[in-house]
Amino acid sequence: MALNSTRDGNVDVLDDIRVDVVAVPADWEFWDHSDLEIVSLPLHLRDALLDDAAADAVAAGADMDPTDLLSADPDDLLPDDAIDYLIELQRTQARLAALEARALVVVAGRTRRERQVLVHDSNGDEPSGAARILTITDEAREELAAALHRSPAAVHEQLVTARLLTGPLTGTMAALSDGSITAFHARAIADEARRLSSAEGDAATFTRDCGLVEARVLPRAHNLTVGATRRFARAAVLRVDAEGQERRRAAARKTIDVHMYAEDDGLAVLLARLPLAEATRVHAALDAAARQACEDGGSTLGQRRAQALIYAVCGDASNDDSSTTDPASSPASRPASRPASLSASRPASRSASAGVDISIVIEAGALLGITDLPATITGALGGPNTISAAAVRELLADPAVPTTLRRLLTDPVTGHLLDRGRTTYAVSGALRDFLAARDITCRHPGCTRPAARCQVDHAIEWADGGSTDTANTGLLCIRHHQLKTHGGWRIVESRTDGSCTWQSPGGRTYDVDPPPLVND
Numbered sequence: 001m002a003l004n005s006t007r008d009g010n011v012d013v014l015d016d017i018r019v020d021v022v023a024v025p026a027d028w029e030f031w032d033h034s035d036l037e038i039v040s041l042p043l044h045l046r047d048a049l050l051d052d053a054a055a056d057a058v059a060a061g062a063d064m065d066p067t068d069l070l071s072a073d074p075d076d077l078l079p080d081d082a083i084d085y086l087i088e089l090q091r092t093q094a095r096l097a098a099l100e101a102r103a104l105v106v107v108a109g110r111t112r113r114e115r116q117v118l119v120h121d122s123n124g125d126e127p128s129g130a131a132r133i134l135t136i137t138d139e140a141r142e143e144l145a146a147a148l149h150r151s152p153a154a155v156h157e158q159l160v161t162a163r164l165l166t167g168p169l170t171g172t173m174a175a176l177s178d179g180s181i182t183a184f185h186a187r188a189i190a191d192e193a194r195r196l197s198s199a200e201g202d203a204a205t206f207t208r209d210c211g212l213v214e215a216r217v218l219p220r221a222h223n224l225t226v227g228a229t230r231r232f233a234r235a236a237v238l239r240v241d242a243e244g245q246e247r248r249r250a251a252a253r254k255t256i257d258v259h260m261y262a263e264d265d266g267l268a269v270l271l272a273r274l275p276l277a278e279a280t281r282v283h284a285a286l287d288a289a290a291r292q293a294c295e296d297g298g299s300t301l302g303q304r305r306a307q308a309l310i311y312a313v314c315g316d317a318s319n320d321d322s323s324t325t326d327p328a329s330s331p332a333s334r335p336a337s338r339p340a341s342l343s344a345s346r347p348a349s350r351s352a353s354a355g356v357d358i359s360i361v362i363e364a365g366a367l368l369g370i371t372d373l374p375a376t377i378t379g380a381l382g383g384p385n386t387i388s389a390a391a392v393r394e395l396l397a398d399p400a401v402p403t404t405l406r407r408l409l410t411d412p413v414t415g416h417l418l419d420r421g422r423t424t425y426a427v428s429g430a431l432r433d434f435l436a437a438r439d440i441t442c443r444h445p446g447c448t449r450p451a452a453r454c455q456v457d458h459a460i461e462w463a464d465g466g467s468t469d470t471a472n473t474g475l476l477c478i479r480h481h482q483l484k485t486h487g488g489w490r491i492v493e494s495r496t497d498g499s500c501t502w503q504s505p506g507g508r509t510y511d512v513d514p515p516p517l518v519n520d
Contacts, residue, residue, distance in 0.1 A: 091179030098177040101162035108140040161190040168210035192233035197244030238374035444480035445510040459494035471496040
């Protein structure tokens with residue numbers, strides 16, 4: 001947009017004339033260009049012109065300067081242009097996060113700084129003569145915390161990540177700086193890299209290992225959610241540093257504990273960190289007991305699970321279930337019977353009725369202990385999640401865990417499950433099981449709803465000639481199945497390996513790949 005003006009202040013809008021701000025009087029701004037007369041504009045007109053230019057830049061789909069992002073008014077954008085605006089905001093936030101990491105390192109140093117102080121113990125007002133050395137680490141942390149209004153613990157974690165990004169994780173820093181991944185993706189990669197055995201050893205070895213992890217993760221991270229990126233990074237660490245897994249497992253077991261966090265409205269979160277086998281049995285026992293209890297007054301399954309836990313731990317000592325039901329509800333709305341399998345005299349782990357289905361995909365050599373390639377776990381515990389081969393072997397060795405082994409054939413390149421299908425509309429149990437094993441989650445972009453809670457969908461509807469085979473069927477959660485049927489979303493291409501291409505109601509396309517069953 002271009003401007004010209006006479007000296008009396010009357011403004012005409014013309015074409016192909018650029019203007020720049022050169023001065024700011026009280027209520028007018030002066031615009032100038034090297035070969036133009038000075039033009040004066042009211043502030044409200046200046047702001048309108050800037051908003052138009054910024055909106056045009058958004059609509060053009062080009063990378064925007066941060067000043068354009070600040071000038072654009074989101075309320076003036078069309079919905080499709082607002083998506084482009086959000087994409088640019090996210091890219092800019094990533095670039096700012098990269099700059100913040102570099103600035104944090106400038107203040108605190110590229111490596112942890114320590115200062116030692118000689119301290120003389122005292123007895124009252126008199127020094128005892130005994131001396132000891134006190135080590136003070138990263139004194140800049142508190143300065144940064146105070147200046148940025150953050151907690152010292154949060155600043156510590158940010159410093160650890162910033163030092164990795166400005167040090168061995170050069171590829172991750174480059175991806176963050178160009179906006180292709182977010183700060184959350186970078187944090188996920190850094191968190192997993194910290195688990196490498198070489199992190200506490202030689203710097204050159206650690207840098208090499210970080211590069212190997214990045215080589216596996218970064219080519220995919222730009223198109224993955226943060227959770228999926230973390231899972232791929234964890235699998236990469238297991239690949240690169242298989243020998244360190246036992247050390248990590250031993251360290252993790254030291255964190256087994258139960259914590260409580262108070263929430264609003266008189267509730268609290270009881271968080272238990274347990275070994276996988278025990279956690280599986282405890283949750284299954286709670287679920288089984290809750291399902292056996294009578295359901296009166298609309299109490300939810302979750303409320304009955306919570307009450308079962310209270311009975312299991314406290315017995316008759318806590319028979320007030322006001323924390324798990326509406327305090328204003330009548331007694332009839334409370335669970336009518338105590339879950340016998342979880343009474344204080346019968347521990348949850350011994351409940352004969354408890355059972356939970358999980359799926360673990362593990363390479364045959366790792367199952368036999370020949371290799372330590374990581375496995376993938378899905379099912380009732382959510383997922384997909386990465387688990388070490390040693391943890392799987394330990395779980396399967398537990399006599400309390402019933403096990404069914406099933407042979408799966410996967411693509412050696414992609415790790416996706418290979419084809420098995422049929423041509424009739426009815427979806428067989430075998431095909432349903434195949435799709436669950438292949439897709440793992442709902443196949444809508446970014447959705448992580450477990451396959452067990454999803455519905456079978458035909459990419460091309462059966463009525464429109466679509467076949468019932470692995471290339472044309474997949475799993476969608478109820479919401480995304482409804483959006484595909486009624487909300488304008490559609491799958492424009494569906495492939496045998498479970499990958500597909502979606503088109504949104506606005507015409508945008510999104511590629512989705514199912515998580516590989518075998519971590520590469």
